[in-house]
Amino acid sequence: MQIRKEELTAALIDYLLTHGLSELSLRPLAAELGTSARLLIYHFDSKEGLLAAAMDAMHTHLRHSLQALAEAEAPKGIKPLRRFWDWAIAAENLPYMKLLYELQMLAVRNPETYGPFLQNSAAGWLALVKRIMPDDERDAAMTSLPIAVFDGLFLELMSTGDRRRTTRALDRFIELVEQARLHRAQAVRKPRKAATRKRGA
Amino acid sequence: MQIRKEELTAALIDYLLTHGLSELSLRPLAAELGTSARLLIYHFDSKEGLLAAAMDAMHTHLRHSLQALAEAEAPKGIKPLRRFWDWAIAAENLPYMKLLYELQMLAVRNPETYGPFLQNSAAGWLALVKRIMPDDERDAAMTSLPIAVFDGLFLELMSTGDRRRTTRALDRFIELVEQARLHRAQAVRKPRKAATRKRGA
DNA sequence: CTTGACGTGTAACGATCGTTACATGTAACG
DNA sequence: CGTTACATGTAACGATCGTTACACGTCAAG
Numbered sequence: 001m002q003i004r005k006e007e008l009t010a011a012l013i014d015y016l017l018t019h020g021l022s023e024l025s026l027r028p029l030a031a032e033l034g035t036s037a038r039l040l041i042y043h044f045d046s047k048e049g050l051l052a053a054a055m056d057a058m059h060t061h062l063r064h065s066l067q068a069l070a071e072a073e074a075p076k077g078i079k080p081l082r083r084f085w086d087w088a089i090a091a092e093n094l095p096y097m098k099l100l101y102e103l104q105m106l107a108v109r110n111p112e113t114y115g116p117f118l119q120n121s122a123a124g125w126l127a128l129v130k131r132i133m134p135d136d137e138r139d140a141a142m143t144s145l146p147i148a149v150f151d152g153l154f155l156e157l158m159s160t161g162d163r164r165r166t167t168r169a170l171d172r173f174i175e176l177v178e179q180a181r182l183h184r185a186q187a188v189r190k191p192r193k194a195a196t197r198k199r200g201a
Numbered sequence: 202m203q204i205r206k207e208e209l210t211a212a213l214i215d216y217l218l219t220h221g222l223s224e225l226s227l228r229p230l231a232a233e234l235g236t237s238a239r240l241l242i243y244h245f246d247s248k249e250g251l252l253a254a255a256m257d258a259m260h261t262h263l264r265h266s267l268q269a270l271a272e273a274e275a276p277k278g279i280k281p282l283r284r285f286w287d288w289a290i291a292a293e294n295l296p297y298m299k300l301l302y303e304l305q306m307l308a309v310r311n312p313e314t315y316g317p318f319l320q321n322s323a324a325g326w327l328a329l330v331k332r333i334m335p336d337d338e339r340d341a342a343m344t345s346l347p348i349a350v351f352d353g354l355f356l357e358l359m360s361t362g363d364r365r366r367t368t369r370a371l372d373r374f375i376e377l378v379e380q381a382r383l384h385r386a387q388a389v390r391k392p393r394k395a396a397t398r399k400r401g402a
Numbered sequence: 403c404t405t406g407a408c409g410t411g412t413a414a415c416g417a418t419c420g421t422t423a424c425a426t427g428t429a430a431c432g
Numbered sequence: 433c434g435t436t437a438c439a440t441g442t443a444a445c446g447a448t449c450g451t452t453a454c455a456c457g458t459c460a461a462g
Contacts, residue, residue, distance in 0.1 A: 004439090020310035022223050026420065037420080039440065047420060098309075105306045108299075108359050109221035144357065144370035145377075151356050152349030158309050169345035176346075176381045183384035205409070227450065238450080240410065248450060405462075411455085418449070427440075432433100 005043045005053075008033065012054050013061075017095040021102055021114070024051070055103065055117035062096050079174045081146055088154065089163060098158055101151075149173050206244045206254075209234065213255050214262075218296040222303055222315070225252070256304065256318035263297050280375045282347055289355065290364060299359055302352075350374050 011033045016024070026037040026047060033040075044050035069087045074080070088097050107114040153166045160166075212234045217225070227238040227248060234241075245251035270288045275281070289298050308315040354367045361367075 022307065022310060025418080027418080036441070038422090038442085041421065042439075102306065102310060104356075104360065105303065106223065109223060109303060142370070142373055144354070144366055145350070145373050148353030148357055148367075148370060149346070149350055150353065152351065152353030153345070155305075155352050155356065156345065156349060159305065165345055166349075169343070169349060172343055172346050176377050179384045180377045180380040183380050226448080228448080237411070239412085239452090242451065243409075403462100405460105407460095408458085410457080413453090415452070416450100419447075420445105421447105422445070423443085425441085425443105428438085430436090430438105432435075 008035075008040070008043055009053050009057055012050065013057050016054050016058075017099055021051070021099070022106060026050075051117060058096055058099055058103075059119045062093070062100065065093055065096075081150070081174055082170060085150065085153075085167065085170050088150075089157065089167075097154065101154065101158065146173075209236075209241070209244055210254050210258055213251065214258050217255050217259075218300055222252070222300070223307060227251075252318060259297055259300055259304075260320045263294070263301065266294055266297075282351070282375055283371060286351065286354075286368065286371050289351075290358065290368075298355065302355065302359065347374075 012029070015029055015032060019029075024047075026040055030037045030040055040050055041047075044053055066087070069083070074083065078086075087093060103114055103117060107118050149170065153170055157163065157166045213230070216230055216233055220230075225248075227241055231238045231241055241251055242248075245254055267288070270284070275284065279287075288294060304315055304318060308319050350371065354371055358364065358367045
């Protein structure tokens with residue numbers, strides 16, 4: 001019955017992964033962990049310390065898992081963005097990603113409460129995104145776009161649970177980027193310019 | 202009858218627009234409205250009734266404002282998606298949109314609390330989106346995509362407040378769709394390769 | 403003037419919150 | 433053995449939560 005801090009943290013994350021952050025309360029949490037609120041405070045000093053430990057563990061999990069993805073050999077024919085998506089919606093990462101997005105949203109409205117738990121995970125994402133977009137598109141707006149597509153689709157996935165639809169939409173975006181790149185390549189090779197502009201709606 | 206209730210609802214929304222939903226408490230709310238918690242319960246029956254009234258008013262505002270947009274004459278040269286974006290980030294709509302997104306996220310984790318306040322605003326969006334994508338792309342994935350782009354960029358706007366960057370990214374997406382359409386049109390006119398058709402991943 | 407509905411203030415209820423006081427059990431070490 | 437440090441249980445504290453009881457004032461209708 002002697003649970004130490006690390007074991008507590010692991011169980012704590014499991015709890016947060018299914019119950020979310022916003023309505024966390026010490027006593028119900030302690031009840032499900034088989035301990036008491038007293039113990040949680042003893043080990044984590046305060047509720048905030050408890051949240052800090054949990055959020056840190058979450059970030060650590062995601063960082064390690066993402067690093068493993070980056071180091072693994074990339075299969076041919078799968079675009080980085082799609083590979084990132086598959087990683088995110090994999091069973092072992094999806095709950096963590098949901099928690100991360102929940103944190104991000106809560107931090108928008110309650111920065112003083114949740115802001116301290118934000119780590120710059122976007123920096124990690126960016127390293128991957130850098131390889132997604134064509135080089136000549138690497139301005140700020142064009143790195144924003146794939147991340148926004150990812151975020152938006154992940155949002156829809158969280159709301160509807162529709163993996164097929166969201167994944168297909170992501171593939172459509174990738175095709176779109178491909179086609180546009182191809183089109184630009186052709187336009188450079190044979191610059192006919194204004195003659196091809198016709199539909200504007 | 203019940204004139205007081207309408208005034209209260211208006212003030213209530215103003216409060217929620219700036220303070221958010223997740224940490225709403227009757228007494229601080231009442232204090233800022235210059236009344237008492239007693240009064241709020243008297244007029245709205247319960248906290249849930251109060252939230253219901255507020256969320257209904259929010260949906261009503263958005264629906265009316267969006268309808269006004271749909272009925273207004275569309276300026277030439279501005280794509281519908283961009284027009285929708287400009288509407289959403291306009292000063293009079295942005296706080297409502299933020300509140301809507303907050304509601305949507307809270308409903309993901311706490312459906313029993315916030316689910317009842319969800320109305321199918323996506324249906325309203327869809328009517329606009331229908332005119333955004335080219336006709337031959339109107340499958341489910343391709344209507345998901347612009348909405349996801351919008352959602353993702355709006356999320357980033359909420360987090361960073363960077364209007365310029367997000368708006369520019371949206372414009373890039375629109376260009377992307379345009380270029381892809383143009384490319385496909387050329388491919389149809391001179392079908393050199395079958396590679397530009399659908400690939401099954 | 404009386405009645406009764408609406409609106410409001412004060413105060414309290416029971417529940418739950420994060421946190422703390424106090425006592426105790428366990429086990430390693432001198 | 434006793435000491436010491438960590439771990440744990442029981443209970444309670446004060447604060448705040450949504451909600452309710454009760455009394456009072458206003459004002460139009462009878």
